[in-house]
Amino acid sequence: MLQLYFFxxxxxxxxxxALMEAGIEAQYHLAHIWTKQVVDDGSDFLGVSPKGAVPVLVLENGERLTESAAVLQYIADAKPERGLAPRPGDVDRYRLQEWLSFIGAEIHKGFLFPTFWYKDDGSLAKPRGRITQTLSVPSAHLAEREFLVGDSFTVADAHLTWALLLLRPAGVDIAQWPPLSAYLGRMQTRPAVREAIATEIALRKAMAA
Ligand SMILES: N[C@@H](CCC(=O)N[C@@H](CS)C(=O)NCC(=O)O)C(=O)O
Incomplete structure (x- = not known):
């Protein structure tokens, strides 16, 4: 069974x-990204991955895969019949990778990461200024489309859905991009997306209690 280390x-x-959209049953391990402890058994998360960052996907053969772009494509390819990624060789597969890179580098590391990890002593002014331009890209793209790639849900949509959800606590109101808020609303009508979010919000609340 696949195992996912998550926070x-x-x-x-x-x-x-992606796992839920693929209908893949997996084992989930909560890894605390600040204390670097695996909550299940108190073990050292750095022993699971020296990067100390989630996600880590443990494959059936015990190999460990990190980096959302790789993990998401692995999950999609594990159940090709679910259509969560275009087939390798199709130009849309590169479009998918293009979006995964953009979300991971420009939205996640370019904005969300510094916002949540660094003190806002003025040094966040640049990323805060740049995110407006960054978000105008998927907003324009989604103005006429239902999904990021092709005409069905892919793992790129899973990743953008997460990033858009985090923008509000990072102090960005996506209502200023109507295509993005409409898209997020649409994604949240998907049962797998709704269930995944509800599960994690409940876990987060339990941790805060
Ligand atoms: N490039 C990695 C970044 C992973 C990442 O930064 N994960 C964050 C949570 S969103 C984390 O675990 N951070 C802990 C740390 O960097 O120490 C990816 O796209 O998966």
Whole structure:
């Protein structure tokens, strides 16, 4: 069985969404991204991955895969009949990778990561200014489309859904991009997406209690 190391509402949420959209039953281990402890058994998360970051997907043969872009494509390819990624060789597969890179680098590391990890002592002014331009790209793209790639849900949509959800707590109101807020609303009508989010919000609340 696949195993996913995750932290509730962190970027590993998109991997949970992908697993649920794929109909893959997996084992989930909560890894605390600040203390670097695996909550199940108190073991050292750095022993699971020296990166100390979620997601980590443990494959059936015990190999460990990190980086959302790789993990998400692995999950999609494990159940090709679900159509969560275009087939390798199809130009849309590169479109998918283009979006996964953009979300991971420009939205996640370019904005969400510094916002949640660094003190806002003025040094966040640049990323805050740049995110407006960054978000105008998927907004324009989604103005005429239902999904990021092709005409059905892919793992790129799972990743963008997570990133858009995190923008509000990062102080960005996506209502200023109507195509993005409409898209997020549509994605949240999907049962797998709704269930994955509800599970992680409940876990996050339990941690805060
Ligand atoms: N490039 C990685 C980034 C993973 C990442 O930054 N995960 C965050 C949570 S959203 C984390 O676990 N951070 C802990 C740390 O960096 O120490 C990916 O796209 O999966």
């Amino acid at each position: 509730p509402m962190a970027c590993s949420l998109s991997s949970r969404i």
